[in-house]
Amino acid sequence: MPEPTLWDRFPHDPRLEANAPLRASDRDRDVVTDVLATAYSEGRLTREELDERSDRAAAAKTLGELPGIVDDLVATSSSAIVPRDRRAEAERRYRQQRQSAFYQFLTPSLICWVIYIATMFGGFPWPVFVTIGTGLNFLRLVTTREDSILAIEKDLERKERKKLEAQRRKELGGGTAPDEPEMN
Secondary structure (H helix, E strand, O other): OOOOOHHHHOOOOOOOOOOOOOEOOHHHHHHHHHHHHHHHHOOOOOHHHHHHHHHHHHHOOEHHHOHHHHOOOOOOOHHHOOOOOHHHHHHHHHHHHHHHHHHHHHHHHHHHHHHHHHHHOOOOOOHHHHHHHHHHHHHHHHHOHHHHHHHHHHHHHHHHHHHHHHHHHHHOOOOOOOOOOOOO
16 A cells, blocks of 8 residues: 555645635644644754745645645655646637637638639639638537547546656656657
8 A cells, every 4th residue: 555645634635726726724734834844853944944834834725825835845756646637728728729720710711702802703702612621620629619628638638647657667767668669
């Protein structure tokens, strides 16, 4: 069984974005104060730093304020890495993709329609094909919002998993796995 970490002492892990806005309890502040006292007794903090950080811990209103007080005092391992809020990141990336797709649709469509109007206004409206062709990706993104966000979330999760696996291999001293070529 893995050894409990500092973060296991909290009823709600303050590193998680979902828990960050929760109000900090006296027990939560005491955990941070214990870490500070240990760091001071080991000579990793000066008296001034201890006082300043203790004041910050005592004044902390939310859980999200606590990790920053001890983050340079607590060793992190791959098991202590907490995934970011993938949903919020996926939604942000979706908005970027949608905006990019909109401009990729709008720019060539407008250019073609301006050329059409300026040169042959009465002929066959050929810019319709450009408008349809460039609008398909934008239309797809707008009509499949939830599916697009879920696909982005899965991609983010896969990348985080790969990063954690690489970090575990590094911590174990293995570098790359036997079936993976080493990249130089």
